[in-house]
Amino acid sequence: MANLYLIPLTLGESELNTVIPDHHREIIHSISHFVVESIRTARRFLKKMDQAIDIDSLHFYELNKHTDKNQLHAYLDPIKTGLHVGVMSEAGCPGVADPGAEVVRIAHEKGIRVIPLVGPSSILLAMMASGMNGQNFAFNGYLPIKKDEKAKQIGLLEKRIYTENQSQLFIEAPYRNLQLLDDLLANCQPHTKLCIACDITLDTEFIKTKSIAEWKKQKPDIQKRPAIFVLGR
Structure with a gap:
């Protein structure tokens, strides 16, 4: 068969x-x-x-x-x-x-x-490495491109973090990574946690979890690098 x-x-x-x-x-x-x-x-x-x-x-x-x-x-x-x-x-x-x-x-x-067959999944690897709730999480794909719609969606996802204790994962086209990061920093609460996982499994792998307030102090170089973003508490 x-x-x-x-x-x-x-x-x-x-x-x-x-x-x-x-x-x-x-x-x-x-x-x-x-x-x-x-x-x-x-x-x-x-x-x-x-x-x-x-x-x-x-x-x-x-x-x-x-x-x-x-x-x-x-x-x-x-x-x-x-x-x-x-x-x-x-x-x-x-x-x-x-x-x-x-x-x-x-x-x-x-x-x-x-x-x-067994193999690498950037979604699961990012979730594993984030330190956030892996018992209850959702992958949301791409967020809206329009700034106002994106801001609204970020607000809804952040609300679910605190009302449902659900970690929220999403991706962006690599050339728009910094734009998305700026939107997250502008719309999320300072104490909300954000994990940025870039180039997973590669020699240039970068995975860090910090609060929004901490990320505002120093933004990473993630432009044009495949990335997974995880919001949590």
């Missing part, structure tokens, strides 16, 4: 053996069809996993914001013929803050076994 495998990628140019188990190579060698967010990224990752892999013999189906959703069912057709299918995100774990979740949903509807 063929399966749908969820294959994590590195979060950047980190060494594979530090974040990806060796056992994944054996599984990847059994897969010839991949649903991926970026074909270029997927090909690079697979070649890094094994230089001897015959990339040109593999089949890639792109799944991103430009994909026609009517095609998704067909992406799983190889499983009908006994061929495994793999799902890969642009970085980290597929299906988490990632369009691959749509294919996973269809697989469950079709009764296909879904097998998630």
Whole structure:
């Protein structure tokens, strides 16, 4: 019986053996069809996993914001013929803050076994390292771009920290990191805690938790670096 495998990628140019188990190579060698967010990224990752892999013999189906959703069912057709299918995100774990979740949903509807493989998740790693409540937390994706809407959303998220004791995680496009940080410093209470986690698993990794008041004294250099932000108490 063929399966749908969820294959994590590195979060950047980190060494594979530090974040990806060796056992994944054996599984990847059994897969010839991949649903991926970026074909270029997927090909690079697979070649890094094994230089001897015959990339040109593999089949890639792109799944991103430009994909026609009517095609998704067909992406799983190889499983009908006994061929495994793999799902890969642009970085980290597929299906988490990632369009691959749509294919996973269809697989469950079709009764296909879904097998998630171990690998790095920036969301969980940031939560682990934040020192904030990991029993109750929410990932909110991107905050609104418009300044007034963003300020309102920050206020709502901060309120949930204190009314529900729920840590709040979110991300931003790397080139807007400093703008988001400025908005957080302007709209959050001085004693609210903020964890900034950049370049997770890379040599340049930066993870610090401080109060809003402390961050105001010295802002970190996080512009154009992949980051997770965590608000808590």
